[in-house]
Structures are given as C-alpha cells and as structure tokens.
Amino acid sequence: MDIALEAVQLGKRYGRRWALQGCSFRLPAGGIVGLVGPNGAGKSTLLHLAVGLLRPDAGDVRVFGRSPYDDPAVLPDIGFVAQDTPLYRDFTAAELVQLGGRMNARWDAALARERLGQLGIPPKLPVGKLSGGQRAQVALALALAKRPRLLLLDEPVASLDPLARREFLQSLMGSVTDSGTTVLLSSHLLADLERACDHLLVLRASRVRLAGAVDDLVATHRQLVGPRHDGEPIAGVGAVVRARHTERQSTLLARVDGVVDPDWTVHDVTLEDVILAYLGDGETDTTRTDWEVPA
Amino acid sequence: MMWLTWRQHRRQVLVTGAALLVLAALMVPTGLMTRNAYADKGLAECVGVLTSAQSTPDRAEACNRALHQFSDQFGSLSMLGVLFLVLPLVVGLFWGAPLVAREVEQGTHRFAWTQGVSRRRWALVKFGFVAVVTTVVAVVYGLGMSWWAAPLTQAAEQSRFDVFFFDMQGAVPIGYTLFAVALGVCAGVFWPRMMSAMAVTLGGFVGLRIVLTVLARPHYLPQETRTFPIAGATADLSASFGDWIVEKGIRDASGTMVLSGAQANCPPDASEPGGATCRPLVEFGDGAYNWQLYQPADRFWLFQAIETGIFVALAALLLYLAARRIRRVA
Numbered sequence: 253m254d255i256a257l258e259a260v261q262l263g264k265r266y267g268r269r270w271a272l273q274g275c276s277f278r279l280p281a282g283g284i285v286g287l288v289g290p291n292g293a294g295k296s297t298l299l300h301l302a303v304g305l306l307r308p309d310a311g312d313v314r315v316f317g318r319s320p321y322d323d324p325a326v327l328p329d330i331g332f333v334a335q336d337t338p339l340y341r342d343f344t345a346a347e348l349v350q351l352g353g354r355m356n357a358r359w360d361a362a363l364a365r366e367r368l369g370q371l372g373i374p375p376k377l378p379v380g381k382l383s384g385g386q387r388a389q390v391a392l393a394l395a396l397a398k399r400p401r402l403l404l405l406d407e408p409v410a411s412l413d414p415l416a417r418r419e420f421l422q423s424l425m426g427s428v429t430d431s432g433t434t435v436l437l438s439s440h441l442l443a444d445l446e447r448a449c450d451h452l453l454v455l456r457a458s459r460v461r462l463a464g465a466v467d468d469l470v471a472t473h474r475q476l477v478g479p480r481h482d483g484e485p486i487a488g489v490g491a492v493v494r495a496r497h498t499e500r501q502s503t504l505l506a507r508v509d510g511v512v513d514p515d516w517t518v519h520d521v522t523l524e525d526v527i528l529a530y531l532g533d534g535e536t537d538t539t540r541t542d543w544e545v546p547a
Numbered sequence: 548m549m550w551l552t553w554r555q556h557r558r559q560v561l562v563t564g565a566a567l568l569v570l571a572a573l574m575v576p577t578g579l580m581t582r583n584a585y586a587d588k589g590l591a592e593c594v595g596v597l598t599s600a601q602s603t604p605d606r607a608e609a610c611n612r613a614l615h616q617f618s619d620q621f622g623s624l625s626m627l628g629v630l631f632l633v634l635p636l637v638v639g640l641f642w643g644a645p646l647v648a649r650e651v652e653q654g655t656h657r658f659a660w661t662q663g664v665s666r667r668r669w670a671l672v673k674f675g676f677v678a679v680v681t682t683v684v685a686v687v688y689g690l691g692m693s694w695w696a697a698p699l700t701q702a703a704e705q706s707r708f709d710v711f712f713f714d715m716q717g718a719v720p721i722g723y724t725l726f727a728v729a730l731g732v733c734a735g736v737f738w739p740r741m742m743s744a745m746a747v748t749l750g751g752f753v754g755l756r757i758v759l760t761v762l763a764r765p766h767y768l769p770q771e772t773r774t775f776p777i778a779g780a781t782a783d784l785s786a787s788f789g790d791w792i793v794e795k796g797i798r799d800a801s802g803t804m805v806l807s808g809a810q811a812n813c814p815p816d817a818s819e820p821g822g823a824t825c826r827p828l829v830e831f832g833d834g835a836y837n838w839q840l841y842q843p844a845d846r847f848w849l850f851q852a853i854e855t856g857i858f859v860a861l862a863a864l865l866l867y868l869a870a871r872r873i874r875r876v877a
Contacts, residue, residue, distance in 0.1 A: 324665035332661040338654035354550045356663035
C-alpha cells in the first residue's frame with residue numbers, strides 16, 4: 253500500500269523542551285485521518301514538520317517517500333491550511349485564487365471558483381472582512397485547488413460554529429473521497445472526528461499514544477466493570493488503558509484480544525471513550541514538580 | 548512570485564512615491580530659490596576669488612560679505628537636510644523590518660511558504676524587489692540632495708566633507724538606505740516580530756553610522772599634513788577651503804603642539820596696525836606655525852564611494868545571512 257505520510261522517531265525541540273518526541277507512524281494513502289490531542293500536545297508541530305515549515309531535530313518525516321523540509325519539490329503534493337487560516341487579509345478571494353495560480357504549477361482555479369461560488373463567498377471583498385467560517389472555507393478551497401495528494405488541516409473548524417463546522421467537514425469529505433486525497437486533520441473536537449475520520453492518531457505530551465483505524469479502535473476496546481482490581485492480568489485483556497477504582501469495584505477501559513474473564517461485565521465503548529481514555533492516561537509529572545505540588 | 552510581491556507592496560510603493568513627491572514639492576522650490584540667489588549675487592565667482600591666492604583684499608572683503616549675507620538668509624534651510632539624514636532609517640524601518648517579520652507575525656508565512664514556491668525563491672524575489680525599490684528611492688533623494696545642498700555648502704564656506712553635509716548627499720544615502728533595509732530584513736528573519744525587528748534596525752543603524760563616522764571615516768585614506776607660517780596665513784587658509792580638516796593646531800618651533808583646535812593668522816609683515824608685533828607671534832614664540840591634518844577636497848567622491856561600498860557590502864552580507872536563515876524560521 254502507498255504510504256502518504258511516515259514518521260520515524262520524529263522529534264522537534266524548542267529550546268530545551270521537546271514539542272514532539274519519538275513519534276513514529278505510517279499513514280496509508282487515502283482516507284481521512286484525525287489527529288487528536290490536548291492543547292500543546294504537538295499537533296501543530298507535527299503538521300508543520302509534515303509540510304516542511306519546520307526542520308526535524310530528530311528522526312525523519314516523509315511525504316510520499318520524500319523529506320518535505322529538504323525537498324521543496326514535494327510541496328505541490330501537499331495542501332496545507334494552518335491554524336486560524338492565515339490569508340493575506342487585504343487580498344480578495346478572487347485575488348487569492350489568482351495568486352494560487354501564480355505560485356503553483358498545478359492549479360485548479362475552476363475548482364476553487366466553483367467551491368467559493370457554491371458557498372456564496374463574495375469574490376471582490378477583502379478576505380479580512382469575511383467571517384471566520386468563510387475565511388476557513390476560502391483557505392480550504394485554495395488548498396484543494398492545488399489538487400494535493402496529502403491535505404494537512406490544522407484545527408480548521410476551531411473557529412466555526414457547530415453548523416458551519418458540520419458543513420465544512422461534509423464538504424471536505426465530499427471533495428476528497430473522489431480524488432483519493434489523504435487528509436490529516438487535527439482537532440480537539442472529538443465528536444467531529446468520529447463523524448469524519450477513518451483513522452486516528454492520538455498525541456499526548458509530545459508522543460504518539462495511539463494510532464489506528466477508527467473501526468478497529470472501537471472494536472478492540474471495551475469497558476470492563478468488575479471486582480476491585482490490583483493490576484494482575486485478566487484473561488482476554490491485552491492492556492488496561494485506564495482504570496478507576498472504588499472501594500470494591502473497578503472500571504477499566506481496556507484493549508481486549510479474546511474472550512474476557514466472565515468475572516467482568518463487558519460494555520461497548522464509543523470512539524470518544526477510547527480517545528479520552530488514552531488522553532487521560534497518566535499525568536504529566538513535570539508540571540507538578542514545576543509547580544512544587546506533590547504528585 | 549512577482550505578481551504576489553507587487554500585489555502585496557503596491558500600496559507601499561504608492562505611498563513611498565507620494566512621500567517623495569511631497570518632499571520634491573518642498574525641496575525643488577527652495578532649491579531653485581537658493582540657486583537663483585546664489586547665481587544672482589555672483590557667488591560662484593566669489594568662491595573662486597576666495598580660494599585663489601591672487602585675490603585682492605577688497606574683492607575678498609566684498610565677497611565675504613555677500614557670502615555671509617547669503618548664509619544668513621538661507622543657512623537655516625540646511626536644517627531641512629537633517630530630514631535626509633533620517634530618511635534611510637525610515638526606509639529601513641518601513642520597508643525592511645516588516646518584510647519577513649509581518650508575515651510571521653500574521654502567520655501568513657505558513658500560507659506563502661506552503662504553496663508551490665520554495666522559500667528560497669520567495670526570499671530572492673522579495674529581497675530583490677525591496678532592494679530595487681529602495682535603491683531607486685535612495686538614488687532620487689541622494690542626487691536630489693546633492694543638487695539642493697550645493698549652494699548652501701559652498702556659501703557657508705563649509706566642506707562637503709563635514710558631517711551632515713557629507714552624509715546627506717551624493718552616493719552615501721544609497722548605501723545607508725540599502726544597509727538600513729537589509730538590516731531590517733535580516734532583523735525580521737532573526738527576530739520575527741515587528742517591534743523587535745524595528746528596534747534592532749533602529750539601534751543597529753544609528754550605532755553603526757556613528758561608529759563608522761567617528762572612528763573609521765577619517766582614516767579611509769592616509770591623512771595629509773599641511774603646515775604654514777602664522778604670518779600671511781590668509782592664502783594658505785583659503786587654499787584649505789573645501790578640505791576636510793580632521794585636526795588642526797598651532798605648533799611651536801620645536802614642533803610641540805601649543806594650542807590644538809585653533810589656527811592663527813597675522814598680516815604678512817607680522818605687525819599689528821599700531822606697529823606692534825602681531826599677538827600670536829608674541830604668544831607662541833618665533834617659528835611657531837599652523838598645522839593641519841586633512842583629507843583633500845578632491846577626495847570627496849572617493850570617500851563617498853568608499854563609504855557607499857562599505858554599506859552596500861554590509862547590506863549584501865545581511866541579505867545573504869537572512870536568505871540562509873529564513874529556512875529556519877517557523
């Protein structure tokens with residue numbers, strides 16, 4: 253299978269702090285991949301590394317087998333919409349479409365115009381005067397007009413209201429399913445991701461915690477309720493992701509790999525449960541010590 | 548890329564052009580006025596008279612009076628020239644510093660640098676465009692100032708070498724402007740915030756200008772020494788007209804400096820009108836003489852070229868550093 257994006261022990265450091273560390277994964281071409289993580293987990297850093305804005309301090313990132321920082325020739329294959337969808341605010345949408353044509357060898361101006369026309373974006377108004385949602389749509393249209401093989405979107409829906417968010421994701425899904433474009437989309441809005449994504453990549457505290465197809469993740473994780481549990485292995489459970497205990501009872505979210513010990517009651521989980529379990533897993537010790545509070 | 552560059556900066560180009568027009572509206576009429584007055588009073592001839600050794604005292608007297616009159620009338624205009632000393636800095640602050648810093652501050656570099664154009668090419672086109680525009684601007688005001696300031700400098704019996712007069716005309720404004728712009732661009736790449744880039748530009752430009760003017764400029768070429776007797780010094784003092792006197796003083800017969808920063812002049816026969824011996828000759832003793840360390844007036848354009856060269860070379864270096872470093876900006 254074609255690999256759209258691959259990271260091997262990828263790391264990026266700002267001063268002495270690692271924003272991303274030991275990050276390894278492979279994204280197969282095709283499909284929409286959700287990049288999840290709390291603020292500051294390294295999502296933007298990962299996307300900036302993937303589009304060549306940043307140089308890796310460790311490891312390697314490859315887009316269709318090429319390193320985007322060292323090889324700008326891969327840029328035409330990557331569409332990128334940065335966080336807060338920065339655009340030249342004094343340019344009109346029509347001028348931005350024209351600009352894209354000037355700066356890209358492969359450019360589908362008709363596609364951009366058609367999308368913007370459908371969405372009712374005024375062509376002659378500076379984009380700084382558009383609403384946040386409209387601006388996000390302009391940015392997306394520009395990214396799509398590059399006809400990229402990999403589309404990277406950094407929190408594209410963060411500034412949108414729920415309705416606009418749904419429309420945005422729908423139009424995104426509509427436009428990439430036909431073209432075979434791979435989309436990597438970061439967000440902390442779990443419900444949106446569940447609706448839109450085929451694959452998930454969970455980052456927390458600068459490391460990859462989980463990667464996999466959404467269906468598999470839901471299928472392989474279960475919530476188990478049973479007697480108080482002190483960490484001994486349970487039949488049929490591959491790994492306990494998160495455990496909560498009361499006096500006499502434990503609730504576990506676990507990855508299961510067989511028939512679970514009948515002492516435990518097994519419940520299905522939603523994708524959100526799984527993600528939250530991985531995100532909540534453990535605490536960052538460093539901040540506690542930094543704040544001089546007991547761990 | 549060229550389209551983007553022009554579209555992004557066209558308003559700035561227009562504003563700059565308008566500002567030049569406003570300046571021209573101020574400078575051309577005043578320039579014509581001083582030049583006409585200068586010609587009407589026959590001052591160009593006067594300057595010739597004063598610098599030649601054969602002028603009669605009467606003629607020189609009349610000329611001096613005319614020149615002083617002209618200076619009194621128009622001398623305050625040279626304050627306008629101060630405007631032109633800060634102009635390169637202003638261009639650097641508004642053309643250089645925001646070039647990269649504003650893109651990064653507004654996040655638009657993430658848009659521009661992820662299109663199909665490599666960052667290096669983006670930098671080359673942008674830097675090139677700004678360099679060309681600012682060179683044109685600097686040529687216009689540098690040469691315009693030479694034209695404007697010429698009568699004032701001559702009438703004030705000042706050397707074109709004098710600080711301010713040297714710095715505001717000829718080729719050096721081009722060097723200063725390119726340097727200020729390159730410094731702004733480079734600062735914006737290393738400290739990609741508008742305020743910090745502008746602050747670095749301001750500090751760096753003023754600092755380097757002062758240091759070079761005070762410490763380096765007098766030594767671009769070996770200085771020459773001129774000595775002449777105190778008695779009948781008028782002719783020699785006139786001969787030094789237009790030279791850049793770096794140091795002067797009076798030395799006694801043994802060559803020891805007895806008074807620095809001054810010159811003395813006695814009539815050729817060394818006597819005061821009353822018949823007594825001229826005072827300086829009494830004061831400094833027999834054999835005392837005037838001493839000057841100077842750069843000859845005809846080195847003006849050479850010095851302009853040297854100073855311009857230094858600043859253009861620094862500008863090129865800064866742009867090179869910026870182009871290298873820009874790949875590390877995120």
